[in-house]
Amino acid sequence: MAEQTLRAWLLTDTPTSRRHAKLSALYQGWLAFRANTMAMIGLGILLSLVLIAAAAPLLAPHDPFVQNLGNRLAPLGSEGHILGTDSLGRDILSRLIYGARITLYIVALVAMIAPIVGLLVGTVSGYIGGWVDIVLMRITDIFLAFPRLVLALAFVAALGAGIENAVIAISLTAWPPYARIARAETLTIRSSDYISAIKLQGAGGLRIITKHIWPLCVSSLIVRVTLDMAGIILAAAGLGFLGLGAQPPSPEWGAMISEGRRFILDHWWVATMPGLAIFTVSLAFNLLGDGLRDVLDPKAGE
Amino acid sequence: MKMLEINGLNVWFGSGRDRVDAVRNAAFEVGAGESFGLVGESGSGKSTILRAITGLAPSWSGTIAVAGRQIEIRRPKDFYKQVQMVFQDPYASLHPRHSVDAVLGETLQLHGFKDIDARVVRLLDDVGLGQKFRFRYPHQLSGGQRQRVAIARALAPEPELLLLDEPTSALDVSVQAEILNLLADLRQEHGLTYLMVSHDLSVVGHMCDRLAVMKDGEIVEIMDVVALRAMKATHPYSQHLLQASV
Secondary structure (H helix, E strand, C coil): CHHHHHHHHHHCCCCCCHHHHHHHHHHHHHHHHHCCHHHHHHHHHHHHHHHHHHCHHHHCCCCCCCCCHHHCCCCCCECCECCCECCCCCEHHHHHHHHHHHHHHHHHHHHHHHHHHHHHHHHHHHHHCHHHHHHHHHHHHHHHHCCHHHHHHHHHHHHCCCHHHHHHHHHHHHHHHHHHHHHHHHHHHHCCHHHHHHHCCCCCHHHHHHHHHHHHHHHHHHHHHHHHHHHHHHHHHHHHHCCCCCCCCCCCHHHHHHHHHHHCCCCCHHHHHHHHHHHHHHHHHHHHHHHHHHHHCHHHHC | CEEEEEEEEEEEECCHHHCEEEEEEEEEEEECCCEEEEECCCCCCHHHHHHHHHCCCCEEEEEEEECCEECCCCCCCCHHHHEEEECCCCCCCCCCCCCHHHHHHHHHHHCCCCCHHHHHHHHHHHCCCCHHHCCCCHHHCCHHHHHHHHHHHHHCCCCCEEEEECCCCCCCHHHHHHHHHHHHHHHHHHCCEEEEEECCHHHHHHHCCEEEEEECCEEEEEEEHHHHHCCCCCCHHHHHHHHHHC
């Protein structure tokens, strides 16, 4: 009964307070999202990834850094090492579990830098127009003209190898598409009547951009970010694979594949297991992104 | 006193060979408390005059004076406390992610009012929307309800001159009458001056005291509503328009 009334309260057409209206809108979005099975699967995988990363010391059967050269390259299902061991006898499962932390760290940092830079550049450029637009968009074009991994490689080479520099390099190459999307959205929004209406209340450019344009751009950016996450993980793994991202003995998934590459013919699981992990997480982000698009993007929704 | 005086107003878009003259040499006055109509077919420049007054049109020349004060290109901050506008399409004039409360609250805040809560309540009552609409989003409102919110927003700064850009043309016929009656009531209660654009002569005949007929960016005739009802237009184009509307 209490659940029934809570549901009715959340689904009402006549919210009674600011908080009520917000919660009600959130709940309706959640209902729409929940109806999408694939997106729920994606969300489930990502939530378990977060849990695994948080509880890594409890879950991992072995220390990810302890070597045991007597038991190197143990096959799948061998005693005490379900996923086998790598070339230095380290437990692959434990390394994958600890590697989830690194993956999440990369994803979170990139997701905090690239879309925000892109949103700022895109909306300012689209709203102000004129020479500001021309200058900002040409800079964007220059960044877009480089192949992403090559540009990231150049940055890492200049800044030095390491996870933080890899994140900065990936972010620097990831923002231009967001700027383009935000600018395109801004161009359609800025000439609409509701922007004219708020101008007639004497609102300045800063208020219009942050309070009126951003809320409308953010949803399509969130969708784009989740869809790009797979690419970002792959780019980070690629940098790791090339030896320019996470450095050994750090259990980064890309670096693990790189290490396993030498044995791929005789001991395939060493490279395959981290590859499967990357594949699963990338797929989860793609599924989540598709679901979010249905909920957040008003144009695709109806 | 004249609330609005317009003289030799030209409005154009673009420049060089792309230049389009939307309004040419328009001149009329609206007295305080009067309701003045602008009629004409689509593209005759009626709405452009409103946009020039509010500063939404990019380039114009001539003189516009509101309550005896000349308008500069850069409008002073208190200009928008005096002049407000209601847009044509209520589906496009409300921010899709802002609730009614947010729309009115932000407007009041921008105009420096302190008692925002009380004023939001009063505005909603004024336009005939109850409290239950306060926290709704535009997609939870009908067209007529949205237009009432837009009217409430325009009334929030307590303006003297309200510019109405075909406020009912996007609505159903039955809702149109409600909104027109609301506007007529509000004008009486608040002592507002209206400048109303419409292509519907019967709406103008119902709402306005005087009207100007526009064709291709020029005002061809200014007449009062008595002449309109008696079908006594002097310019051939207005005669044609009257004939067509019967």
